[in-house]
Amino acid sequence: MTRTTRTLLATAMVVALAAPWLSQHLSGQGTAPPAGEQKAKEPVRRLPDGKPDISGHYQSDGGGANYGLEKHPQDFLTPGGRGVVIDPPDGKLPMLPWAVAEQKNRVLPERGYDDPTAHCFVAGVPRSMYVPSPMHILQPPGYVVILHERMAWRVIPLDGRPHVPDSIRLWQGDSVGRWEGDTLVIDTKNLNGKTWLNEVGEIVSHAETVVERLTPVDADTINYEATVTDPLVYSRPWTIAFPMNRQEGDLLEVACHEDDEDLAHLKEIRDAARAGRARR
Amino acid sequence: MTVVRALAAAAALVVIATGAAFAHHSFSAEYDDKKPLKLTGTVTTMKWSNPHAWIYVDVKEKGGKVVNWAFETGGANALYRRGWRKEDLAPGTVLTIDAFQARNGKPTANATSILLPDGKRLFAGSSAPGAK
Numbered sequence: 001m002t003r004t005t006r007t008l009l010a011t012a013m014v015v016a017l018a019a020p021w022l023s024q025h026l027s028g029q030g031t032a033p034p035a036g037e038q039k040a041k042e043p044v045r046r047l048p049d050g051k052p053d054i055s056g057h058y059q060s061d062g063g064g065a066n067y068g069l070e071k072h073p074q075d076f077l078t079p080g081g082r083g084v085v086i087d088p089p090d091g092k093l094p095m096l097p098w099a100v101a102e103q104k105n106r107v108l109p110e111r112g113y114d115d116p117t118a119h120c121f122v123a124g125v126p127r128s129m130y131v132p133s134p135m136h137i138l139q140p141p142g143y144v145v146i147l148h149e150r151m152a153w154r155v156i157p158l159d160g161r162p163h164v165p166d167s168i169r170l171w172q173g174d175s176v177g178r179w180e181g182d183t184l185v186i187d188t189k190n191l192n193g194k195t196w197l198n199e200v201g202e203i204v205s206h207a208e209t210v211v212e213r214l215t216p217v218d219a220d221t222i223n224y225e226a227t228v229t230d231p232l233v234y235s236r237p238w239t240i241a242f243p244m245n246r247q248e249g250d251l252l253e254v255a256c257h258e259d260d261e262d263l264a265h266l267k268e269i270r271d272a273a274r275a276g277r278a279r280r
Numbered sequence: 281m282t283v284v285r286a287l288a289a290a291a292a293l294v295v296i297a298t299g300a301a302f303a304h305h306s307f308s309a310e311y312d313d314k315k316p317l318k319l320t321g322t323v324t325t326m327k328w329s330n331p332h333a334w335i336y337v338d339v340k341e342k343g344g345k346v347v348n349w350a351f352e353t354g355g356a357n358a359l360y361r362r363g364w365r366k367e368d369l370a371p372g373t374v375l376t377i378d379a380f381q382a383r384n385g386k387p388t389a390n391a392t393s394i395l396l397p398d399g400k401r402l403f404a405g406s407s408a409p410g411a412k
Contacts, residue, residue: 075308076308076311077307077313077390078307109308112308190293251395252356252357254330254331255329255330258329258331261332261352261388262310266309267385268384269309269310
């Protein structure tokens with residue numbers, strides 16, 4: 001049996017295992033507290049083996065990271081951001097000069113539709129964790145499974161297995177996890193470098209590796225950190241952090257793309273820009 | 281413009297309070313912040329689609345000519361989470377829409393909010409204001 005076949009089988013098995021968790025967690029979410037009534041923080045929930053129970057429906061408070069990881073003001077319809085980079089301490093991404101130039105190029109109007117998520121490719125890691133759409137976490141035995149509303153998922157084994165061979169490259173990468181105390185540590189490699197970190201085109205390459213740390217601090221809050229190492233793009237590793245908040249609600253279908261009239265509009269803009277350059 | 285900016289700020293607050301908007305691309309590339317609009321017209325079609333939904337509205341111009349405007353909003357699920365319902369937007373419903381017109385000058389705009397006949401205002405979740 002090939003490694004790929006095993007991976008596919010394992011995925012199918014996990015999905016099958018997840019079914020009871022799905023039915024349990026996607027129904028009967030309880031009722032929200034009355035408006036104005038502050039819900040007291042409950043302690044971290046536990047599984048029978050004592051590990052944190054982080055299963056449930058979450059929305060990250062990504063602080064505008066999907067529109068820039070560094071602190072930035074609102075720009076017309078593009079939201080501002082509080083800045084989620086906690087290392088380096090100045091909150092700036094340590095981009096190499098070529099990356100600075102490429103990122104500036106990616107925000108030109110004629111590249112308004114180049115973000116791969118605009119073409120329904122999955123967001124990659126860590127962006128999947130801060131796109132402004134919810135996710136649902138499942139914990140079948142031996143795995144953590146993250147279902148992202150934007151039609152993506154991550155199946156993270158906790159059994160200590162090695163990563164898939166380096167020659168296999170994936171939009172979401174290959175993730176393996178382990179518990180360090182109450183912190184779920186997820187190590188991701190084998191990324192394909194085709195994703196953007198956000199709509200303003202912050203950059204990762206195929207050399208990207210990510211270590212994520214999910215630490216539940218109460219029953220409804222996970223402190224999320226991700227350290228990205230990518231020596232082709234950055235002069236040093238950097239780390240982002242934000243909370244993930246458990247919410248009432250269910251995942252809804254996002255049939256991307258059913259019909260996107262923007263494509264035609266943005267092609268017009270791109271073509272006009274190219275024609276302008278040709279005239280010059 | 282001040283009013284429009286205030287509405288955008290209000291929309292931002294609502295989005296922050298309610299979560300996800302579905303954004304995909306550069307809005308400043310497609311829409312013009314110098315062209316805010318407030319138009320009243322009659323719904324002809326509501327297209328519940330992802331990643332963005334569209335409302336088509338017949339707007340009568342000063343000379344009496346009727347133009348069918350296309351208003352882009354957030355995705356279907358973002359609208360649903362903000363309280364939009366199919367039955368509120370039947371063809372023939374009269375809406376007032378705040379929006380920014382497309383840079384190409386066509387009757388296309390990015391909606392920030394709509395006002396229903398019963399006075400209820402719904403925010404459009406359009407790619408962006410305040411999405412986090």
